[in-house]
Amino acid sequence: MIQNIIINGLINGSIYALLAIGFSLVFGVARIVNIAHTAFYMLAAYFIYVGCHHLGMSPYVAMPLSIILVGLLGVLSYKLFINPIREHEAAVLIATIALAMVIQEALLISFGGHYLGVPPLVSGYATIVGVKVTYQHLLAFGVAVLALIGTWTLLMKTRLGLALRATAQDREVANLMGMNEARVAMLTMGISVMLAGLGGAIVVPLFVLDPHMWMHPLIMMLAIVVLGGLGSIKGSFVGAYILAFAEVLVVFLLPMGAYLKGSVALSIMILVLLIRPEGLFGVAFEEER
């Protein structure tokens, strides 16, 4: 049973981390609470579905195209809806909720409430220490880990990453040092939404598509970033694995209460917050800032 818990926890944790890190990034750098983050994740999944089923594209073509398209839509949304009200964080939050609802309703009108699916890129399963894991899950795990490494490299090893971190530390000083803070925010939004799109791309063959599929990951993602410390990428990473392992533990130790896995994960978040109100890495994040 232990090996089941470890393997399932690692895979689920990586997928959660991918979503949470994009959300954390845009909040840390631009102070944008983008509630529509998982709606973009859903949008990417639907783009892939349309590409594969209606336009006859190979999933290998549809997936990168969808990620780029979603990234562009993210930038466009930033320019149209977020940038004009960016100074009012509460207004941004509400605007992104509205944006998410618009995306949901648009998909509901276009595709109805039907449950849709995309076939896996690789069929079959591997048996790892006696546990069956689909190749698609392994692929999702690998891509998520690569994306996380890529994000870390971008932040720590590139000039853009330096600009992002500088802006995250102090927007005004970054501006005074000649960085175009608004452009950095827009770029961050694009990268963040592309990470959400990538999340959508890797899970679309695993999950079922429906116009409400953004809700559950949104709740989990918010729980993860709050648990890890708002805006802390490291915190999101650790938080994602903690909550994923909590969910898997519930399924294995309390099968009758498998439906409680989300609630248990959220309770863990509340418990941690009672002890550390700033989240696991909130203090470290403040130091970074």
Place this chain on the structure above:
Amino acid sequence: MKKNHFGRALCLTVFLVAAMAFPAWGGEVIKIGVIGPMQFTQGEGHWNGATLAAEEINAKGGVQVGDKKLPIVLIKVDSNEFVSLPDATNAVELATSRYKVNFLVGGFRTEAVFVMQDVAMDNKTIFIGCGAAHPKLCGRVKADYDRYKYWFRVTPINSRYLVKVDFILLGMVAKIMATELKIPKLKVAIVAEKAVWCDPIVGIAQKNLPKMGMEVVGVWRPSPVATDVTAELSAIQSSGAHIIFTSFSSSVGITFAKQWGELKIPAAAVGINVEAQKDGFWAATGGKGNYTLTINTYARVKITDKTIDFFDTYRKKFKEAPNYTAGTYDAVMILADAITKAGSLDPDKLVPVIEKTDRTGAPGRMVFDQTHDITWGPGYVTGVGTQWQNGKNMCVWPLNWNTITYEGAVPYQLPPWVVSHYKK
């Protein structure tokens, strides 16, 4: 000039008032409100079934009411009941107060249908339920006949009978596994989404399976909208289950079947999987849902002389197989027959006529019991068991059950990976 302007404004006002007061259909018609979650498959089934019936009736000139023929006009009423129960209440109020429908057909979620039922009864509107299975909906007719006599149900069979069929299917698969794979004592994993309708099924299964000579190795209750059940499936495989007894009505049914097939879990899946009743299931699971067995209402077999015709016409027109909410077809037909016999649209005159219904419909012989529920059993409506076999949803039950075999039914097939696992 001023006077002229006033006159034009007056004419326009009169025209607008008239247009609002007299609905677009004008004339004398029979208005049937089709109520359901119209953005979802269930609502589409409601609408499609009723459309088919209305078109068929109107093509013959309409419904004979006394000495005149009246056309049927369907009114689409979106209850949005999956998302919001208050929306369902508003929808039924709208149908009865604003559109002034003569009859209502449809409804899906039990919680929503209870409210719809009350509003319809307040207005003495005959409401034929085509979606919610809870026995209490018809129990109300028995408890307070004068108030609830306007309610009838044509589909699905109520949940008591659904459970009965569920266990018949489980018994059938258990017998095949015991015989073909020579397993002396079968182990069963119960997997039911966490929803109220599943609770009694889980309780009965835990109590009855040991009496049926099987061992319950565990109960798993995932969320109805769980997006990943690989952890549950890993746990089920570790438990050594030979059969997975399923109860799903939501998207988790697809997730489960997809991952069960992909991981080739060596246990046969049997029970209720509403998503597996739909044509879209095959594509949604990428074919991994092959060999899933579920209770169903329609299959392309000769349940009655009308079944195959109905099935083919429906599929030709709507490009998909009918799901059980398409029972609105028979609901509209029952109403039309009753109106002709009563020669009236008066609900109090129609109720006793509908009570005497004995119709050969697409899902079987349709007769109402004293609670206005559809009668279940051999010779009436039985439901069917359908299994996905290489892209086709085939009827596998009844096949030599109580001397009943529906022409076109085929034997159940064990998933090959289950056979190879236990024949090692």
